[in-house]
Amino acid sequence: MTEQAITTALACLLAHLLADFVFQTNAMVTAKRKPQVLLLHGVIVFTLTALALGGSLIPAALLALAHVAIDAAKTYAVPEQHRERLWPYLTDQAAHLVTITLLAFYAPEAFASGIWAAHSTTLIPPALFLAGLITATLAGGPAVGGLMLPHKAQAQPDGLDNAGRIIGLLERALIFLMVMIGEPAGIGFLIAAKSILRFDTVKKNQKISEYVIIGTLASFGWALIAAFATKAAMNSH
Structure with a gap:
């Protein structure tokens, strides 16, 4: 993959992460069987992708259409009781990554022809950081939740509503930041603190x-x- 294609893929990936995990609410996920909600999500994907690519509208539209098709397949083909499990989530995200990769090969110049191209050297590091942070924190929640879902009813600890989700977000954010600043040893203290509090x-x-x-x-x-x-x-950048 050329450098132009990698930059295009990164822009599309960041837009995807923002659309799926920052600008998509739980209410939207729950109501996605409604065509208007699915369409709204598609509009958000298109808008964020077009912005990330610096105005390349046709690639953004193609990616948004593919995104809506994948989400529709998951929404209507996977039974509701299984939709929050790990395998549908990973399959859904893998499909989105495949479409982003295909678009990067189909239109590698999408980012280079946009308004941000002249600032790519400045924009790529924060884009990588933000994409990594969202992946580590918000994208990790459904993955861990899907893994634990079959055991939730018989072993869910009593506690505040959504406390586990917030704790998970905070601990993954701290781990991410510790690694990024070159202090992974601090993760050991985080494990020890959680063990003591949960003991x-x-x-x-x-x-x-x-x-x-x-x-x-x-x-x-x-x-x-x-x-x-x-x-x-x-x-490596």
Whole structure:
């Protein structure tokens, strides 16, 4: 893949992450069977992709159409009770990545012909960082949640509503930042702190203990992979 194609793919990837994990609310996800909600999501994808590419409208439109088609397939083909599990989520995201890659090969000059091309050297590092941060934090939530969903009913610890989700976001953000600043040793202190805070809860129930351990390892693992991949990409730029 040429440097132009890689830059185009990065712009489209950032737009995709923003559209799926920042500008798509839980209410939109729940109501996506409604055509107007699916269309609204497609408009958001098109707008963000066009902005990221610096005004290349045709590639943005093609990617938005592909995005809507993939989301429609997931929404209408996967039974509702399985839609939040890990495999539909990973399959959906993999399909989006494939379409971004294909677009980068089809129109590698999409970013280079846009208004941001002259500033690419300045824009690429923060774009990589932001894409990595979203991947590590917001994109990791559905992955970990989907992995743990089959065990949630029988081993969900009592606590505040959405507390687990917020804790997961914060811990993945901290892991990402520690890796990016070159202090991965600090992750050990994070593990120790979480173990101490959860000790009284997990020691009373083996199922809850195993649930917390699996969820924590999955969350940490996801964040570490995203962080080291982002750092490698930034170092190679």
